[in-house]
Amino acid sequence: MxxxxxxxxxxxxxxxxxxxxxxxxxxxxxxxxxxxxxxxxxxxxxxxxxxxxxxxxxxxxxxxxxxxxxxxxxxxxxxxxxxxxxxxxxxxxxxxxxxxxxxxxxxxxxDRGWTRGEARAEILSPYPHNIVMTALGYSVGTEGDLVGELVEFKSLEDLEAVPEGDSLKGKIAFVSYSMSDFVPEPGQSEFVGYGLGTRARGRGHVVAAKRGAEAIIIRSVGTDNNRYAHTGSGYGYVDDVKKIPAAAVSAPDAILIQNMMKRGEPVTMKMNLTSEITGPE
Incomplete structure (x- = not known):
């Protein structure tokens, strides 16, 4: 080392x-x-x-x-x-x-580092679209193209409610939590909504992996509405849990995906991340 x-x-x-x-x-x-x-x-x-x-x-x-x-x-x-x-x-x-x-x-x-690399994503069906995406900090890469059906969860808590095991085998978990929808209680700061959003960003990859998901994507956390994906870092991987790729999509792209899902047809995404953890595993 x-x-x-x-x-x-x-x-x-x-x-x-x-x-x-x-x-x-x-x-x-x-x-x-x-x-x-x-x-x-x-x-x-x-x-x-x-x-x-x-x-x-x-x-x-x-x-x-x-x-x-x-x-x-x-x-x-x-x-x-x-x-x-x-x-x-x-x-x-x-x-x-x-x-x-x-x-x-x-x-x-x-003693270790991380390279973000490039991120490419597109919806293959039912309606082909290019998607703006960026890797979450310290995410592993996809090692080529990764294709899977998206399964939406409104929050990390909804994802956690799914049984562990193979519930999401072959799927890509999609946490669509929107900070813009957060309504603070009287006397509560609107930034509480930001904290709620970072839960999925921080540990969603581990939660999704425990349920068999191949990857996880989240809506970029914030109140912006531009087509720019942004993110912070995850909390790291767990030794005995499969390391899966994790990424954020822009707010408009998250809404686009949700609109497709409302039509009742399976939504299939192809994503490619070249991010890489360097140093000892």
Whole structure:
């Protein structure tokens, strides 16, 4: 096994900034008290400072400027890539520019990697269409064309309700959960809907594999409606469960597939992912 060493920035200051954005739009100790902050974990001083940081953030565009700088000057930055090296350098420089006087890196051993490769997909029947697709992070490839009938599930919970074994043998599981359909309860953030969507993205491949599926696809998680597939990473594979390909399709393509299914005919997809996990299995 070959180990590759990379440095990674300790992002403690970011934690305070993130905390600040989560706090209510009031200031000082009163705000901290209203939020019932556990001062055995976070001191009153830090909590008060976080509230002030949040208030300050509402008055300028610094956070937007930082994100713009990151996406423009660095771009993609998956760990172990050249982009990862660039973002470490960028982060150190940015924190120093912001006035932090304690910025350092620590060594991280990376013994495996992943290549996204290319993704191609099309509906073969009943109505031929090209489909916009991208592999979920750390998905295995299809090793050539993979063809299967799609079986729709509205959520990961619906997929989990199917008996394990051969229930989905030869099929491609399709989780069509749409964040746009999520209706938050009073006082609940709409971003709860995002968390619900990432469940299938995170572990749907393992759940589907336990039921015999050949692959799993999900609707890209988000409220966008453009024909662009996007995704994060899965939570990894389980040693004693078959590794199956996992991918996301764009929102319009997910709707297209659902419209086909409403017509009552089997929907057959062909997909080809060249993604590959590198390093020890």
């Amino acid at each position: 070959t180990n590759r060493n990379f440095n990674i920035l300790i992002r403690t200051p970011v934690a305070f900034l993130l905390l600040a954005t989560m706090l209510a739009p009031t200031a000082g100790a009163q705000a901290a008290e209203e939020l019932r902050i556990d001062h055995s974990i976070i001191s009153s001083e830090i909590a008060d400072h976080a509230v002030l940081l949040r208030e300050r953030a509402l008055l300028d565009n610094l956070s937007v400027d930082i994100v713009e700088s990151l996406t423009t000057e660095v771009g993609p930055r998956r760990i172990g890539t050249e982009g990862d090296k660039r973002v470490i350098e960028w982060s150190q420089a940015k924190f120093r520019e912001l006035g932090f006087d304690r910025v350092w890196t620590e060594e991280v051993i990376l």
